[in-house]
Amino acid sequence: MSVSLKVVSYNIHKAVGLDRKRDPDRILSVLAEIDADVVILQECDRRFGQRQSVLPRARIEDSHYRPVPLDTRPGSLGWHGNGVLVRKGVEVLETSVLTLPALEPRGAVRVDLRHGGKRVRVVGMHLDLSGLMRREQAMHVLDHLGRLDRHCPTVLAGDTNEWAARGGVFRCFREGWSVLDSGRSFPTRRPIARLDRLIVTDHWHVEETKVHHSLLASRASDHLPIWAALRL
Numbered sequence: 001m002s003v004s005l006k007v008v009s010y011n012i013h014k015a016v017g018l019d020r021k022r023d024p025d026r027i028l029s030v031l032a033e034i035d036a037d038v039v040i041l042q043e044c045d046r047r048f049g050q051r052q053s054v055l056p057r058a059r060i061e062d063s064h065y066r067p068v069p070l071d072t073r074p075g076s077l078g079w080h081g082n083g084v085l086v087r088k089g090v091e092v093l094e095t096s097v098l099t100l101p102a103l104e105p106r107g108a109v110r111v112d113l114r115h116g117g118k119r120v121r122v123v124g125m126h127l128d129l130s131g132l133m134r135r136e137q138a139m140h141v142l143d144h145l146g147r148l149d150r151h152c153p154t155v156l157a158g159d160t161n162e163w164a165a166r167g168g169v170f171r172c173f174r175e176g177w178s179v180l181d182s183g184r185s186f187p188t189r190r191p192i193a194r195l196d197r198l199i200v201t202d203h204w205h206v207e208e209t210k211v212h213h214s215l216l217a218s219r220a221s222d223h224l225p226i227w228a229a230l231r232l
Contacts, residue, residue: 001116002231002232003115003116003117003118003120003231003232004116004207004229004230004231004232005037005038005115005116005155005229005230005231005232006034006035006036006037006227006228006229006230007036007037007038007039007040007122007155007157007198007227007228007230008031008034008038008039008040008212008226009038009040009042009124009157009158009159009197009198009225009226009227010027010030010031010039010041010042010191010196010221010223010225010226011041011042011043011059011126011158011159011195011196011221011222011223012024012027012041012043012044012054012055012220012221012223013221013222013223014044014045014046014047014054014076015055015116015220015221016026016221017186017219017220018189018218018219018222019219020181022054023220024054024055024056024059025059026216026219026220027055027220027221028055028059028063028086028182029216029220030134030212030214030216030217030220030225031063031065031085031225032063032064033212033214033216033217034212034225034227035086036087036227037086037090037115038083038084038085038086038087038090038113038155039065039084039085039086039120040082040083040124040157040158041055041078041081041082041083041084041085041123041124041172042081042082042126042158042159043081043084043126044077044078044079044081044082044198045073045076045077045078045083045147046145047081049206051072051073051075051076052064052075052076053075053076053077053078053083054077057077060085064087064088065085065086065087065088066070066085066086066088066222067083067084067085068083068084068085068086068092068095068109068111068203069092069095070083070084070095070097070109072097074080076215078109078124079097079098079107079108079109080099080105080106080107080108080126081107081126082107082108082109082124082125082126082158083109083124084109084111084122086113088107090113090114090115091113091114091115092111092112093111093112093114093119094111094112095109095110095111095112096109096110096144097109097110098107098110098140098141100125100127100128100136100137100140100141101133101136101137101140102128102133102137103128103130103133104128106121106126106127106128106133106137107125107126108125108126108137108141108158109123109124109125110122110123110144110145111123111124112150112152114202116232118153118232119152120150120152120153120154120155120232121145121152121153121154121155122154122155122156122157123141123145123154123155123156123157123158123184124157124158125137125141125156125157125158125159125160126158126159126161126218127158127159127160127161127162127169128161129161131162131168131169132162132186134162134168134174135168135171137169137230138169138172138173139172140154142172142173149150152203153200153201153203153204153232154200154201154203155198155199155200155204155228155230156198156199156200157197157198157199158196158197159195159196159223160195160196160197161195162194162195162197163193163195164193165181166179170197170199173199176201176202177197177199177200177201177202177203178199178200178201178202178206179197180198180199180206180209180228181194181209181211182194182196182197182198182202182210182211182226182227182228183210183211183226184211185211185223185224185225185226186221186223186224187223188217188218188219188221188222188223188224189218191211191213191224195223196223196224196225196226197226198227198228200227200228200230202231204230204231204232205230205231205232206228206229206230207229207230207231208225208228208229209226209227209228210226210231211224211225211226212224212225212226212227
């Protein structure tokens with residue numbers, strides 16, 4: 001029996017839109033338009049102080065999503081701004097947070113899920129502005145995955161900050177990985193760069209992958225969300 005999974009990656013810019021207003025309901029409305037099984041977020045927490053989530057948990061729970069608990073700061077949704085939401089009914093099996101080598105604080109999150117009776121893995125990350133650090137961070141994530149006892153179909157997602165279409169940090173993902181080209185997602189007003197990426201293991205058949213460019217999404221953040229429909 002085949003298992004389908006729809007994954008979205010979205011840098012929500014702390015829920016501040018092009019109108020410079022923080023509007024978490026607008027972000028959640030964009031996610032409702034996409035209707036994914038798993039949502040991987042970047043910049044989902046405030047940067048300073050208690051690192052409070054910019055998406056109130058009560059409003060998330062009113063949607064068909066629930067936040068994945070990562071056991072970080074009490075009021076935070078993620079780790080260094082990286083968070084994961086799952087559709088209600090998707091079982092969370094295991095989580096971990098990674099501190100990435102960086103000149104400024106950077107991190108990644110790993111979540112193992114059971115979906116359609118299968119164990120699948122997602123990793124959310126927001127890589128550095130420096131090309132050298134991006135490659136070190138990508139290798140750190142791959143080393144972490146390689147040390148795990150269980151190996152399963154995996155999706156890496158996030159804002160890579162990589163302007164190169166094929167080279168740069170993407171050279172780290174060789175045999176067994178596919179870097180998807182969902183389209184240009186940054187900046188929102190006139191997208192010219194493919195900074196946001198989904199990278200999948202070869203277990204997956206990619207049915208479709210796109211940038212979500214609705215009227216609401218064009219105002220909600222400085223990045224457009226990207227998504228992929230995957231099947232095992």
